[in-house]
Amino acid sequence: MIKIFDSMSKTKKELTTNKIVDLYLCGPTVYNYIHIGNIRPVLVLDVLHRLLLHQEFQVNYVHNITDIDDKIIHQAEKEQVTESELSEKYLQAYLADLKMLNILIPKKMPKVTDFIPENIKFIEELVTKKYAYVAGSDVYFQVDKISSYGTLSNKNPNELMPNARISNKENKVSAFDFALWKDTKVGINWESPWGKGRPGWHTECVVFINKEFAGKTINLHGGGIDLKFPHHENERAQFLAATNQELANIWWHNGHINLASEKMSKSLNNVILVKDFCQQYHPFVLRYLILNHDHQQPIDFTEQLIIEAVSTIKKYHGFLQLWSYNTFVSEIEIQQKQYHESYYQSIVTYLSDNINTTNTFAVISNMIKDLNQALNKKDFSTDNQNIFSTLVFALEILGFNFEFGNYSEEIKAKIKEWEELKVKKDFKKADLVRSELQNLGILPKN
Numbered sequence: 118m119i120k121i122f123d124s125m126s127k128t129k130k131e132l133t134t135n136k137i138v139d140l141y142l143c144g145p146t147v148y149n150y151i152h153i154g155n156i157r158p159v160l161v162l163d164v165l166h167r168l169l170l171h172q173e174f175q176v177n178y179v180h181n182i183t184d185i186d187d188k189i190i191h192q193a194e195k196e197q198v199t200e201s202e203l204s205e206k207y208l209q210a211y212l213a214d215l216k217m218l219n220i221l222i223p224k225k226m227p228k229v230t231d232f233i234p235e236n237i238k239f240i241e242e243l244v245t246k247k248y249a250y251v252a253g254s255d256v257y258f259q260v261d262k263i264s265s266y267g268t269l270s271n272k273n274p275n276e277l278m279p280n281a282r283i284s285n286k287e288n289k290v291s292a293f294d295f296a297l298w299k300d301t302k303v304g305i306n307w308e309s310p311w312g313k314g315r316p317g318w319h320t321e322c323v324v325f326i327n328k329e330f331a332g333k334t335i336n337l338h339g340g341g342i343d344l345k346f347p348h349h350e351n352e353r354a355q356f357l358a359a360t361n362q363e364l365a366n367i368w369w370h371n372g373h374i375n376l377a378s379e380k381m382s383k384s385l386n387n388v389i390l391v392k393d394f395c396q397q398y399h400p401f402v403l404r405y406l407i408l409n410h411d412h413q414q415p416i417d418f419t420e421q422l423i424i425e426a427v428s429t430i431k432k433y434h435g436f437l438q439l440w441s442y443n444t445f446v447s448e449i450e451i452q453q454k455q456y457h458e459s460y461y462q463s464i465v466t467y468l469s470d471n472i473n474t475t476n477t478f479a480v481i482s483n484m485i486k487d488l489n490q491a492l493n494k495k496d497f498s499t500d501n502q503n504i505f506s507t508l509v510f511a512l513e514i515l516g517f518n519f520e521f522g523n524y525s526e527e528i529k530a531k532i533k534e535w536e537e538l539k540v541k542k543d544f545k546k547a548d549l550v551r552s553e554l555q556n557l558g559i560l561p562k563n
């Protein structure tokens with residue numbers, strides 16, 4: 118049974134009672150390169166995705182792409198391209214980041230601009246049901262029609278946003294009402310019953326969920342903690358209005374990444390881009406650094422964390438190489454898919470308990486400790502080989518697909534040559550061959 122912490126009830130809830138899991142994650146607005154704070158929820162849910170696939174669940178994972186909004190319109194003007202050229206460029210950059218970080222691609226990644234008629238239809242429905250009203254060429258959702266508004270974010274609407282009441286310049290019933298359809302004069306727009314405009318951000322996600330999951334309550338809706346209010350609160354309100362059902366059984370939110378004690382944010386110009394980080398360090402360094410934290414807590418991104426992550430990734434890869442090298446020398450074939458029962462159980466149990474990746478890394482350390490002792494004794498018993506297979510499994514379910522073993526004939530000959538030189542005590546030549554093997558990535562570097 119997989120349990121995940123739900124932000125609304127503040128309890129761990131069972132993800133699903135059958136073998137089907139419907140997941141939705143709020144994706145990026147593709148107007149720029151993404152930063153490492155943006156990738157955190159995607160990386161954590163990637164581990165959940167992998168766990169579910171491993172346990173043979175049918176995973177319906179939808180991750181939207183916001184390809185139209187004010188930021189896109191402004192940036193397109195700045196770069197002197199059309200909105201669709203701009204969003205396509207940054208969508209491709211985003212997909213390249215996902216690939217680089219070895220993130221499994223969700224089943225569907227819908228774009229808003231492909232769903233404009235569905236958005237209009239959904240808004241019309243809310244207007245007909247009197248949850249939304251037309252004001253000029255805009256359409257607003259009337260928040261006070263939902264009695265439980267504020268429950269998800271644990272906020273009382275009357276105490277919320279004191280400035281909102283003052284800034285209610287639009288023709289809104291209440292300052293908290295939010296736009297479902299926006300009249301737009303600048304940039305791309307679409308015809309609608311209310312005039313030319315575009316859908317609001319809070320509406321697009323509900324429309325995707327309503328459409329892709331046929332109006333059913335989904336198992337889990339995820340996103341960064343800053344999306345809880347107002348974005349997710351507003352998604353929930355619209356879904357309740359349209360279907361009289363809760364949008365999600367579990368609302369999952371991850372903590373921020375702070376840089377120099379401040380939240381990483383494009384608007385604060387306080388960001389490290391994923392592509393820049395991964396140019397300087399191996400992408401697995403970022404994956405490890407993010408996953409080695411409780412996903413609900415903030416991460417204070419420091420130089421020290423990077424140093425530790427670099428060293429751990431080097432240790433993992435080095436150990437895999439060392440073990441596969443030694444088993445080759447000892448003429449032992451690495452067994453596949455034979456797991457060490459208790460280590461395997463620990464890994465699956467930790468990950469099933471609110472995606473506890475940090476404890477999973479602790480299990481990995483213990484396995485490496487055991488296997489290092491086995492290496493010292495040249496003990497390649499079935500039990501130890503099973504621990505090795507389980508180690509590879511643990512790394513893979515966390516999304517690390519290190520390359521090791523699978524030696525070519527040429528490399529096999531080189532390994533034999535080194536072993537023979539050592540037997541002959543020709544250490545000078547042996548050292549040269551060893552450094553060749555290190556440079557080829559066959560042996561870990563010291």
Ligand SMILES: [Zn+2]
Pocket residue numbers: 142143144322348352
């Ligand atoms: Zn969303």
